[in-house]
Amino acid sequence: MGVSRLDKFYRRLLLTKLFIGGWGKPEDLKRIFEFRKIIGNREKCRFLVPENYPVYINKTEDHSDCQIHEGFFISPLEHLVPGILPPEAVNARFQFIxxxxxxxxxxxxxxxxxxxxxxxxxxxxxxxxxxxxxAGMASLLLENPYYILLRSSLKNVSDLFVMGGALILESTVLLRWLEREGYWPLGMTGISMGGYMSSLAVTNWPKPIPLIPCLSWSTASSVFTTGVLSKAVNWTELEKQYAINSVYEEEIIKLLEYCGHFCFLRSFHADNTPRDNTPRGKNTDSTKYSRPSLHRESISFMKGVMDECTHMANFSVPVDTSLIIGVQAKEDAYIPRTGVLSLQEIWPECEVRYLNGGHISAYLFKQNVFRQAIYDAFDRFCLKYPNLH
Incomplete structure (x- = not known):
């Protein structure tokens, strides 16, 4: 199956660059990778977020068919990994329709x-x-931590991982709040990156729950290394930082568990290219280290850090994977599925529905299919767990 021409064309129209700031502070990467080892295990997370975590409603609008409430709460990530979030994102904001x-x-x-x-x-x-x-179904829309007041794309690779940790914990807060308020059944969905993040959030929830990830897959690594978005990545800055600062290769790689240190070393040196073993430091001129393998090493490092924090196999399996209905585009150029584990391999009982076309056409014209998958997953939950509330 080929990839969508529309996806490729649309990507060329956008001038946005991703990760213009580089990898992010090495210390931030270390902290979030260590926290990933906790948040990737549902049992370890049982008591991270208090049952009665405070949530506030500060505005309500009345409409003919609904009420729209706006609310906020302090992101639990601020308590657990202090200072990792930008100040503007400490308060998580949501809209409840x-x-x-x-x-x-x-x-x-x-x-x-x-x-x-x-x-x-x-x-x-x-x-x-x-x-x-x-369907008479309410929706709760959680704002992305890096989009609150910032209106900017991800500046550092580490931002994506901080975002994931924040959204997992914030989703837990909201699910518990909705339970306390008497709503049932509850489920999660998202499109594209929202699909990834909702999948990560559900791995942390200790009960069966409908999950409908749309236009997302098992890991974000392929999105930024082989998909059309890889063309928007600021590889020049990433390669420069990787070459200058030895901490990425000598320390951070050792923290990665999904692929493993040996896998990276083998990948880096597979072409037998002689390496410049001159010691590197933060203030070294990067032009001294323009080795032929640098681009490939940077891509391998990107794959490793992305898999560490976004690969579903690195997180607990949802309690009941039969409640998962994924919706994919057959010709998606943004979310490559070749060469990575499928959702069915990681979550054997989940269902995946395929649409003709690519990422952009599905987003523009298939929202009704996404909604139907939501209704079907909720119906499946109600049939299987009629008394689970």
Missing amino acids: VPKRWKKNRPVCIHLAGTGDHFFWRRRTLMARPMIKE
């Missing part, structure tokens, strides 16, 4: 934001409001 008339039960689906999905209007217009009309 509740129908005035419920059709059956009081179902709520949490929607996590896709790449560039700033604020709430896109998810509210394309998903939440139609879901009220079609």
